[in-house]
Amino acid sequence: MNAPLSRRGFLAGAAGVAAGLTLAGCGDGGPAVPQSANAHVELPTYIPYKGVATSMPSSAAGITPGYLHYPADPVKALPDGPPAKGPAIDIMTLIFNPVPPPVGRNTMWQQLNRTVGTDLDFQITPVGDYPDKFAVTIAGGDLPDAMLMLLQSAVQRPQMLASLFQDLSEHLSGDNIRDYPYLANIPTASWAPCVANGGIYALPMPRMLSGGPTFTRLDLFRERGLDPQPTSWKELKQLCKDITDPKRNQYAFGDPITTFNTVMQMLHGPNQWGEKDGRFTWYLETEQAKQAMDAVHQLTRAGCLHPDGYSVLGKFKDWFGGGRIAMNPDAPSAWNDYYTAYASATKGFEIGYLMAPGFDGGPGTQWQGAANYAVLIIKKAPKARIRQILRAMNALAAPFGTDAYLLRKYGVRGPDHTLRGPDPVLTPQGQAEVTLPTIFATDAPQVLYYPARPEIVPTQYEFQQKAVPLLVPNPAEGLYSPTDGARSGLLQVALDDERKGIMQGRTPLGAWDGIMKKWRRDAGDAIRAEFEQAWEDRHS
Amino acid sequence: MTTLSPSHPVRRRPRRSYSAVPGETPGSPPWRAAKSLLLLVCVVLVLLPFLAILSTSLAHPDQVNRAGGYVLWPDHVTLAAYRALLSGGLVSRAMLVSVGVTVVGTGLSLGCSVSLAYGLSRPGSLGHKPVLMMLLMTMLFAPGVIPGYLMIKELHLINSYWSLILPTMINAFNVIVLRSFFMNIPRELVDAARIDGASELSILCRIVLPLSKASVAVIGLFYAVTYWNAFFNALLYINDAAKWPMQMVLRTYVVNNSALGAGQVNAAAGAPIPPAPSLQAAILVLSVVPIVLIYPFLQRHMNKGVMVGAVKG
């Protein structure tokens, strides 16, 4: 049965692969456009959406707005009917959650397709496997209409974009973006990393600029009568010792790396890269880095770090939620998730935040978060098709307060959510269906909103107000360094190991200078030079 | 577990003289006791973690969260995790896909492998050595991920279930092991059949296969388990999540939140919370149970192997 099939298949296949190996080729990578052209790209005009009034407004500096409740009468986002009628759109993207039910059994997805006007075919890959899937898809040459690109791992990014993907400048630059009002509502900071080859090549997936705080389990601190806002390293260290209680299996911190980052922010250390007069310094080669490693080492020696903190990965959230650790630096979006996942298990569960104080007193700093999770790139296509896709993505970026936003995040009223006052409460079916990763195609700017417990939103907003004035940006964000793309991953593994070795006490602190010297020689200086060049090009 | 008590084998002793099962005569009581104890320890060491997985899948999420992971015994049994998994339709669909791919794949693989192993079972036959070498080399050199993908794409098998079967249809290890079992069949039997004028096909079907039930069953099991456990081809070749096999679905529950998943992404960029450990445990149970059920069924063929006159080393 299979033998004839295979023989026939073999002939077809042998010929096919010969063709396929060539077919994937698209010339020699397209014309190389000097990066200096990027300085002249006109970014989309920022036209903020003025829909819902709130006492916790956004700010130009990057404060994320907060809302206690959803508007009782959501604005119709697409008053003229489905905007993107036409052929189906394939979107290749990733997911952190379990995948949602397929479209045939997914009310929310069906309704989304109806409101957009076409079939959005999400091709979903688990997040850890995405780089593999991305590479074979590119190599195969049979691209989906739109696909997510991780900024940190795309090798030869500009050449790849030029040869396979659409330059969207004529649709999005400057005032052209007015055709897509919800995309225009995305702040400029999120557009900057979408620039390559002198054009706009991608759509943003905007995230909060504030970065995340060191979350604290207020209930645990309160239980011991401790004040969870130390004002210096000395006080923080004492606080860590006071909250640690091995008998109760309770420790201060879990993840040594994020703890290190917290101390770096206390020391006013650079956020990945520091820039001064166009000269770049990497955060790990600074004096602050050594000081921070030493500080974490002290915490480790004092037994304030979870004893499995160095050997176990991917458990920190669970430890924090379960009270094994009292502090955990995390992304800002984790705030709501902690309550959703863990609050019901512990009576009095309450989360606060700790602003990194200055190491020797005074204010500390706050590392700015990445303006995008990743970006969405679109396959080369005729103008009309590109417009259709952009209109669909515009619909996926409809902001808070609209009916389209409600549909994306909370599904269809009835099967997916019920109303409590004006606020949606997800049903079990809804919880499964809304994991459809529209958030990893594009999205509206994020907001602070948690209908299950509106009372936490003011606290979140308070953190925004405190954090944003202290933000330290990463000057390399959105810049492209080929060496960094190709080599930073490998360097990171080895360096993280050494860094952990020092913090754990396996390696003496004195070894770090030599390690950094090797890093500079291996790739660091090349990466630095490329970033400096790219920075100069961008700012000339 | 009480059946494992050392005294038990003794009671069964009379049966073994007419059992067709090969085995050595039992040793002295202390020896037997030691052996039983050792096996008992092994069984407990294996069962304990499985008990933890099962308990976690049945426990209330709050208990699981307090424990910070697996629990050894659920305070209250709840099927909520299973209900949540099976309600979306994705998991039951994935189960069907996995069963289908495993059944069809194992059938095809066994057919191809038996044929290949039999064809290689007599040194000196036409093409014997080059084909054997060719087979061996596939164990040592792996085709790259990208060329494999291009092949599947050129055959228009992207998004087709065949892409989950054809690339892994022949496993050199299995064929070589099967071949060595075939070669152990006494030559005289084969020669006698040939003298009677039997064709190769009828020798294979009437002599070799019946005498190799146990080994064919084992190799079949190996193939079945490989098909069942495979996810990488599905990851590369199946774009539509509705067509995913069980292992891919499992992956989104378990692996995404592990070091493997987290290592490659910017952790600060706002990763949603992992699903509750009870969900992870429940999907683990669902993904393990069907394939585990095969073995007891096959054991019938394995343990009552057909007697062969003399077996050479």
Add this chain to the structure above:
Amino acid sequence: MTTLDQPAARPEARGAPPEKGRRLPRPRRRRDRALFWFLLPGIAVLLLFQYVPLLGNVIAFQDYQPFIGIMHSRWSGLDNFSVLFDGDQQFLHALVNTLELTLIQVVFVFPAPILLALALNSLVSERIKKWVQNVLYLPHFLSWVVVVSLFQQMLGNDGLLNLFLRAHEMGSWNIIGNPDLFKALLTSQVIWKDTGWGTILFLAALSRVDNDLYEAAAADGASRLRQTWHVTLPALRGLVVLLLILRLGDALSVGFEQILLQQNGVGLDSSQVLDTYVYNNGLVGGQWGVSAAVGLVKGVVGVVLVLGANKVAHLFGEEGVYRS
């Protein structure tokens, strides 16, 4: 199953008349020719899905970029191999660790299923035997992610064992994340996961041993140990040699996923193996050429080891994988 073979086998069955009564070498050769038809489906599958894609390994000599394709990527000579040969300290650590682990596993992991199979085989009660087998092969179905997290939760500093020790004032025992115990930990995990599974093959081989042999040996007054030595083990010898040779072909690959998941906290010096080194150095940065290059080198080493081991097996009168 059998229908698969029919189209291939039938022409032969009709074509060559059976030769009766004569067993000369030459007609037998011609006879064996018929076996070639049995190889065809397998050859087709191997060529199509193994050998044609194998050609893609030319990217080992390229600065391969997926978006450019194999035909147009820049040729880079042996650049991709430099990761193996530039004498990097980390690489040497990885190589040494790999070889050590392979050795440890051949010594401790490889015999484990054989011993277990012998123990099971000597169980008298068929029911208990089945029961034990059914339990012991379960862990094979757990992925490494799950196995690792189970071990961490049982043996971690915060795990069940240490909680128990601490509760009873017996101190604690740092197992997970202890560089000195890392290889022992890996080995015990492999034993836990795959020993039961590994017995299946051996039990199948033992099922063919004639019961009369045992009874004859017992009648001759052979002790249990002698029965094992003279009846059971010889029945397994060919298979054991075969598996050992095939295992050697994989000498340079040890537990990639298992190790990657647990490298944290013990330091790369004691935990890096060849596969993780390549992964950390190449794949994280999307360097496909490097991984192809390393795959080629590993393959060549595997060929040398397998062929060499096969020769050695012949010297001891074993069949090995093949006979020349």
